[in-house]
Amino acid sequence: MTLQQLLYTVKIAETKSMNKAAAELFVSQPALSSAIHELEEELNIDIFIRNKRGIIVTAEGENFLSYARQMVELSQMIKERYSSDENRENKFSVSMQHYSFAVEAFMTLAKEFGLNDYELAVHETKTSEVIENVEKFRSELGIIYQNEFNQVAINRILSDRELEFIPLFKCEVYVYMSAGHPLAGHKKIELDELLEYPCLSFEQGDNNSFYYSEEMFSTYKFRRVIKADDRATMLNLMTGMDGFTLCSGIICEKLNGDGYVAIPLSTSEKMTIGYIKKKRMPLSLLGERYISILKGYSSDTD
Secondary structure (H helix, E strand, O other): OOHHHHHHHHHHHHHOOHHHHHHHHOOOHHHHHHHHHHHHHHHOOOOEEEEOOEEEEOHHHHHHHHHHHHHHHHHHHHHHHHOOOOOOOOEEEEEEOOOHHHHHHHHHHHHHHOOOOOEEEEEEOOHHHHHHHHHOOOOOEEEEEEOOOOHHHHHHHHHHOOEEEEEEEEEEOEEEEEOOOOOOOOOOEOHHHHOOOOEEEEOOOOOOOHHHOOOOOOOOOOOOEEEEOOHHHHHHHHHHHOOEEEEOOOOOHHHHOOOEEEEEEOOOOEEEEEEEEEOOOOOOHHHHHHHHHHHHHHHHHO
16 A cells, blocks of 8 residues: 555545546546555455446445545645745644634734745634534644533544544633623623523534534523524624623634623633644644644633
């Protein structure tokens, strides 16, 4: 088995066509077919099924590809890290729950490096997609939170996908609301004081388990609940309907504006902000710097 054969299998799975894969890899179709046939014989499995419509990945093939993609990605990371500065590819992708501070850190990273050529990506999305993006190598890192309620379930999900959670810092729980909210002048808010107002929560789609919720107290029976898909809509609902959400209290006025406040919730519970990554896989230089920038936000939680 060679790295080249692994690269071939990944490309065929992506294109679902032997001809398209051969064209993108700049090899002949017979040479590509021969390499895959030799690999299948060596492993004693069928990775692909060929038919008139194209290529179908077998169940054994999907399992094999999960390892092949890791090896190909690791090989690319080694090349990028140790190649000369002139040839090094400046690529970085991060997925996150809806945290404005994580977006701001991404912006700081892009400005700080001042790269002439780069390919960066940021995905502010559902919890399940954050996990999937890291698992499938769409993102190097994923930013999520854990607490006593969800950490066992989340860590089990991560372990099944060969991922790990690395804590960054702990936060108190805050109520985030419009500066014009009736409770905005309080120094601390009791949970039952929120019952008369809409609780805003990010929609988690098909994976709507309480463990995937981005907000603390996901099992608490609020009388009024409104789901939203994006941060802009959430902010509009805060202003127009006196809605609120529960968060880390780290506010980025540059992104959200100065019309909002975060007030401590009267609770002993805390949330731990951290990042997920592939187990045993080192971070890229850009990944390491991004994490370093994120750690700077811990001073906002002291």
